Amino acid sequence: MVTIKDIANRLGIAPSTVSKGLNDANDISPDLKKLVLDTAIEMGYVTKKMKKETHKRLCLFIENMQYEHPQDFGFDIILGFRQAAIRDDWEVHIVPITPILQLREPYDRYMMRNNYHGGFLVGFALRDPWMNQLETTTIPTVLFDNCIRKNPNVAYIGTDSFEGIDIAIEHLIALGHTKIALLNGSPDSMITTDRYNAYVSSMQSHGLPVDESLVAHGHYVEESAKYHTASLIKSGATAILCGNDLLAIGVIKECRRMHVKLPQELSVIGFDNIPAAETISPALTTISQDRVDLGRNSFAALYWLIAKVPISKSLLRPELIVRESTAQVRTSL
Amino acid sequence: MVTIKDIANRLGIAPSTVSKGLNDANDISPDLKKLVLDTAIEMGYVTKKMKKETHKRLCLFIENMQYEHPQDFGFDIILGFRQAAIRDDWEVHIVPITPILQLREPYDRYMMRNNYHGGFLVGFALRDPWMNQLETTTIPTVLFDNCIRKNPNVAYIGTDSFEGIDIAIEHLIALGHTKIALLNGSPDSMITTDRYNAYVSSMQSHGLPVDESLVAHGHYVEESAKYHTASLIKSGATAILCGNDLLAIGVIKECRRMHVKLPQELSVIGFDNIPAAETISPALTTISQDRVDLGRNSFAALYWLIAKVPISKSLLRPELIVRESTAQVRTSL
Numbered sequence: 001m002v003t004i005k006d007i008a009n010r011l012g013i014a015p016s017t018v019s020k021g022l023n024d025a026n027d028i029s030p031d032l033k034k035l036v037l038d039t040a041i042e043m044g045y046v047t048k049k050m051k052k053e054t055h056k057r058l059c060l061f062i063e064n065m066q067y068e069h070p071q072d073f074g075f076d077i078i079l080g081f082r083q084a085a086i087r088d089d090w091e092v093h094i095v096p097i098t099p100i101l102q103l104r105e106p107y108d109r110y111m112m113r114n115n116y117h118g119g120f121l122v123g124f125a126l127r128d129p130w131m132n133q134l135e136t137t138t139i140p141t142v143l144f145d146n147c148i149r150k151n152p153n154v155a156y157i158g159t160d161s162f163e164g165i166d167i168a169i170e171h172l173i174a175l176g177h178t179k180i181a182l183l184n185g186s187p188d189s190m191i192t193t194d195r196y197n198a199y200v201s202s203m204q205s206h207g208l209p210v211d212e213s214l215v216a217h218g219h220y221v222e223e224s225a226k227y228h229t230a231s232l233i234k235s236g237a238t239a240i241l242c243g244n245d246l247l248a249i250g251v252i253k254e255c256r257r258m259h260v261k262l263p264q265e266l267s268v269i270g271f272d273n274i275p276a277a278e279t280i281s282p283a284l285t286t287i288s289q290d291r292v293d294l295g296r297n298s299f300a301a302l303y304w305l306i307a308k309v310p311i312s313k314s315l316l317r318p319e320l321i322v323r324e325s326t327a328q329v330r331t332s333l
Numbered sequence: 334m335v336t337i338k339d340i341a342n343r344l345g346i347a348p349s350t351v352s353k354g355l356n357d358a359n360d361i362s363p364d365l366k367k368l369v370l371d372t373a374i375e376m377g378y379v380t381k382k383m384k385k386e387t388h389k390r391l392c393l394f395i396e397n398m399q400y401e402h403p404q405d406f407g408f409d410i411i412l413g414f415r416q417a418a419i420r421d422d423w424e425v426h427i428v429p430i431t432p433i434l435q436l437r438e439p440y441d442r443y444m445m446r447n448n449y450h451g452g453f454l455v456g457f458a459l460r461d462p463w464m465n466q467l468e469t470t471t472i473p474t475v476l477f478d479n480c481i482r483k484n485p486n487v488a489y490i491g492t493d494s495f496e497g498i499d500i501a502i503e504h505l506i507a508l509g510h511t512k513i514a515l516l517n518g519s520p521d522s523m524i525t526t527d528r529y530n531a532y533v534s535s536m537q538s539h540g541l542p543v544d545e546s547l548v549a550h551g552h553y554v555e556e557s558a559k560y561h562t563a564s565l566i567k568s569g570a571t572a573i574l575c576g577n578d579l580l581a582i583g584v585i586k587e588c589r590r591m592h593v594k595l596p597q598e599l600s601v602i603g604f605d606n607i608p609a610a611e612t613i614s615p616a617l618t619t620i621s622q623d624r625v626d627l628g629r630n631s632f633a634a635l636y637w638l639i640a641k642v643p644i645s646k647s648l649l650r651p652e653l654i655v656r657e658s659t660a661q662v663r664t665s666l
Contacts, residue, residue: 309626
């Protein structure tokens, strides 16, 4: 079990200072207080105050996404959400969900029966039973990477795909690439459409033609790369921009199988910056979404929806992390 | 001067309850506390705590926009911003600004010299001297209706133009209109481009052709309507969607002069919902931006930028306010 001493060691401060931070004392700075609380949550320490019943409850539903271990995509999203919520005394319940469970009870009734003031939905697909119900829900709700039109109670949070794709394409152009392919994810997702539109608009704004033989759609999993990597290379691609890191890792593995040398013969860029992006060889250049910040921003949006401010969407800046999978284009012989 | 009694009368509660709210007492509900504080700020009451020096200071710069009276566009933006900021103990300075003043000192230096932790810029034009500097500023900054690419310290806040234009077009289509014109504002503004793109995408998604003879650009002022109203009608428009309310009011006045009957012969829709939209005859159907909420959301974005969460954009839902300037299309003879 995590103790105050563990937190003190981690931060390199006295245990008494940690106690002050956890007990909201007046003689430590607000910034240090926040840091102590953030660290306590990250390390799984539970204060008396957190154990106390509160009438302020939020529910985070998670589907189609791993979240239990630090390397899982959902882990940091939950961490950031809880860190931000706890500062304002909200209790957060994490509920794994499936379509079957959603069929058992309508969303609004579930939320009201459990006294939740707001919901944060992560990893839902467009076909999920609750998604239709969100068009008319009266419960303040934040959706990660999904957008509901016209309902002032529902906000969309995510990372700005347009800016992400654009900085990736600018990076490739600076390396001399012009034959830039897009290997995108599942066609029934809003994010896929956004990333495709971003690709088209970025290519055009840099004066490059959009060649549909350089665009392919798979799903957001490694093995989709098997079906498209060879044909994209055959169509002349010198670089492949992928809809997420799993697809990019799939491309790297497929190139290994086909003896295509990376990055000399092909540059590859992912999207997300999952932990595996750093450990694969060559290490993956990728567009990073900061998942702790996504979680914090989701709480912020939910907080304001609960206060009746009709937030429609709130997006974070992506950041390009340059590693080893991108290089100067090979001059044609 | 506003007294505690005035606030009590306005809210219909006891003066002692107002005192409790202003003094952060523990025996009134947090919601009532917020309401008391919001009302105090709205009525111009200043508490001792507000008078006290604090090291937490924000600056709101305002340009090209009236803000001193309740009917001014900027008034409620400032109100909402101050209401949200004061709850978290921020001191807010309101500074009217001009391009000349911006030339005197770089933005970052001005902010640091005055100990401001963050800035909120309202009404700036793309050509303003400080706009270029925002591409590299290290000061957390929120811009209303303007977007700076790639700088994680700067966020854009506004109202979702795409959804706004789309609900207006859906309203007109439901009334039988298909010849829907767009009278847009100044061409050198991001918002103008957004609204044009939104118009094109909404028309297309409803299966209507985009006829460039039904699109005109003026400036965001009444008199621009003089140069375009007749020609849009001549091109067959049965409805004119305007880039803001001032343009729409200009169209109404121009139709009055030309003896075009509204809304029987022409439907008109504005954008913003300024107070004049309600008083003109016929009263203007318009896409509303809630300016108090815009102010609150701007503080929220600035708060998170200061906490190093790189918010890129945060948009509010628009709302269609149906009044008298739109009607069923007249069936052609």
